[in-house]
Amino acid sequence: MRALRLMAWQSPAVLTDVDVPTPGPGEVVVQVGGAGACHSDLHLMHDFGPGQLPWEPPFTLGHENAGWVHRVGAHVSGLEPGQPVAVVGAWGCGRCARCRAGLETACERPDLAPVAGGGGGLGLDGGMADYLLVPAARYLVPLPEGLDPLHAAPLTDAALTPYHAVRRSWLKLTPGSTAVVIGVGGLGHLGVQVLCATTAARVIAVDTRESARDAAKRSGAEHVLAPGPDLTAQVRELTGGVGADVVLDFVGSDETLAAAAAVVRQLGDLTIVGLGGGSLPVSFFGLPYETSVQSTYWGNRSELVEVLDLAARGLVHADVHPYSLDEAPAAYEALAAGAVDGRAVVVPREHYAP
Structure with a gap:
């Protein structure tokens, strides 16, 4: 599959071919329906250098993600292939007191997390690809009726x-x-x-x-x-x-x-x-x-559930501008130039359905 990857600090992301991920025990592969392009990605490309963050390139960009469950690993329950989901962006250890309280953005044991202080698109492969490997089912929130992955994706951060x-x-x-x-x-x-x-x-x-x-x-x-x-x-x-x-x-x-x-x-x-x-x-x-x-830093899973409910009821709506995966570099150029009013969302597939 194709993916937009940051290969080195202080360089633009590039489209390249990578393997389709396979879920291990407790993991879920999501077929990506939308991945938001965020200003923080521009900081990753241009402002950071070696040793400034607790992780290093290469990795696939895209930390605002939604799509459909594609495959589930062993011991995963409550999720079925084809089910529309949003991805919680901050991936903590799940074991410390903060994580057990649902505050994974404030994880106190980042050494036990999938990646210290990050998540998909932030040290680990994100959603600017056809498929995204999510390391635990608790990082997925089923989409409420009436909300599709294209419009849900930017809500996972921008809302x-x-x-x-x-x-x-x-x-x-x-x-x-x-x-x-x-x-x-x-x-x-x-x-x-x-x-x-x-x-x-x-x-x-x-x-x-x-x-x-x-x-x-x-x-x-x-x-x-x-x-x-x-x-x-x-x-x-x-x-x-x-x-x-x-x-x-x-x-x-x-x-x-x-x-x-x-x-x-x-x-x-x-x-x-x-x-x-x-x-x-x-x-x-x-x-x-x-x-x-x-x-303030991001938000937690329970708050994302509330945000998605507001969106499904028409009370919150992201002004979405879709780009194909091939157009993803152009989306970041437009973002850097201040030419995007609303949210640029990269759509790996031509059709917004699994």
Whole structure:
């Protein structure tokens, strides 16, 4: 079969031929119906070098995956060939206290995991191929009726990550509250939808691109703003002078973090989601009193079940742009150029059915 593989750090991924995987005991082979192209893959290709991550190339890209069960190994129950499934992206050890609580993103024994601190597409072979080997059945979530693998695939990260971030701040997103979303791209446009579907907060979306602001408006944002010297004053005016209860920064640059700090209110949450490489000075008088600054990483299996339920009910929807496997390199070029509004999804097969 063909696969899009990262062969070395600081190089583009290449299409090559690999063997079709065979499932061992407890393993499942998934026929891939969609694999999302993510900005973090660009970081893998261009920004990391030897020794910076706990794993090394080569491996097949694609950590946002959904498809159909193809073959199951011995001792696997509850899954049948042809069954549509989404793949949980973070693969922990399954044994430590965090993993047993369902928090495999925070695995405390990465030395016992399939790959330390990663998963399919992150150190192990991912979904940008015809078939994906999943090392344990617990990493698969059956798709609810009405949701196909093409549209489910990007939800496993691009919706799950903002859902996890929003969920952490639910207690502050009450009626009368305000949430500011900075960066309304592949994750941010889903973050707006998650806020609107699960909270009563007023949503203000901020982006440099008019097309992204239009998408945020369609996704439910009450106000859309462009960044600039007037942003802080505009947010203060829209919030009666107090600022935002929750700010979600889906960019994470120096500029966006500074803007986030300027618009958050006392007792508010400032959550860093984006991997823009920026930093935020934190000191007693540097932020409004009792502001909480937090990072967030992906989400867990139970949260993915909830995300897929929202999607099946039409409350969350990824704006999907399909690419064939042959077009996968072009998908990453478009992503790097900022030419993708929504999510690029690589589809190894011509037909969206097993």
